[in-house]
Amino acid sequence: DAxxxxxxxxxxxxxxxxxxPCNHSTISGNEYVYWYRQIHSQGPQYIIHGLKNNExxxxxxxxxxEDRKSSTLILPHATLRDTAVYYCIVxxxxxxxxxxxxxxxxxxx
Amino acid sequence: GAVVSQHPSWVICKSGxxxxxxxRSLDFQATTMFWYRQFPKQSLMLMAxxxxxxxxxxxxxxxxxxxxxxxxxxxLSTLTVTSAHPEDSSFYICSARERGGGRxxxxxxxxxxxxxx
Numbered sequence: 135d136a137x138x139x140x141x142x143x144x145x146x147x148x149x150x151x152x153x154x155p156c157n158h159s160t161i162s163g164n165e166y167v168y169w170y171r172q173i174h175s176q177g178p179q180y181i182i183h184g185l186k187n188n189e190x191x192x193x194x195x196x197x198x199x200e201d202r203k204s205s206t207l208i209l210p211h212a213t214l215r216d217t218a219v220y221y222c223i224v225x226x227x228x229x230x231x232x233x234x235x236x237x238x239x240x241x242x243x
Numbered sequence: 244g245a246v247v248s249q250h251p252s253w254v255i256c257k258s259g260x261x262x263x264x265x266x267r268s269l270d271f272q273a274t275t276m277f278w279y280r281q282f283p284k285q286s287l288m289l290m291a292x293x294x295x296x297x298x299x300x301x302x303x304x305x306x307x308x309x310x311x312x313x314x315x316x317x318x319l320s321t322l323t324v325t326s327a328h329p330e331d332s333s334f335y336i337c338s339a340r341e342r343g344g345g346r347x348x349x350x351x352x353x354x355x356x357x358x359x360x
Contacts, residue, residue: 168348170351172287175334175354175356176353176354177247177249177336177338177351177352177353177354178287178336178338178351179351180348180349180350180351183348219286221286228340230277230289230292230349231277231289231338231349232289233279233286233287233288233289234286235286236286
């Protein structure tokens with residue numbers, strides 16, 4: 135069973151920041167928060183992950199609440215190429231990935 | 244770095260025949276590989292986990308005699324769909340975890356689209 139809850143879909147205007155929420159209220163102490171995305175008809179792509187601190191890389195930022203029960207993935211300047219399904223996954227570092235339904239993000243021109 | 248390839252990218256076969264899909268880690272050694280299946284407008288479903296040199300572990304409901312997985316080396320895993328039927332038509336995606344990978348990422352292949360006629 136997926137341990138996360140995400141909105142089924144979201145829209146974001148091109149050039150604006152896309153903020154994708156994820157609830158994981160039953161997260162355990164040894165579980166990380168991972169984000170992947172899948173562009174249509176392609177394999178999933180790793181975006182970012184974190185344990186409890188906020189993280190940033192060249193693709194996105196990950197904000198994790200202090201109680202670790204929710205997180206937000208931020209794409210700072212969304213482009214049309216960011217249109218994809220975004221998956222929030224919580225798991226121990228070396229465990230297999232079980233995908234939920236994800237959020238379908240539409241970037242609007 | 245961390246590239247996973249799949250071959251073929253798409254395949255059409257007749258009902259009753261078998262199809263083999265290859266998954267390769269191109270620039271790293273993968274002790275563990277995963278096979279997923281995805282039907283249209285659905286999420287990815289994990290089929291099995293394979294460790295190099297040992298038998299694959301199948302998820303509940305996945306027929307191990309129908310979906311044969313071989314992970315003979317640290318860079319190659321194969322999925323063979325035996326006696327394929329139209330309901331096996333799907334998008335098959337493999338994933339690999341790097342040997343000794345400390346961050347726990349899984350790297351995904353581009354997928355193989357199987358159509359059984």
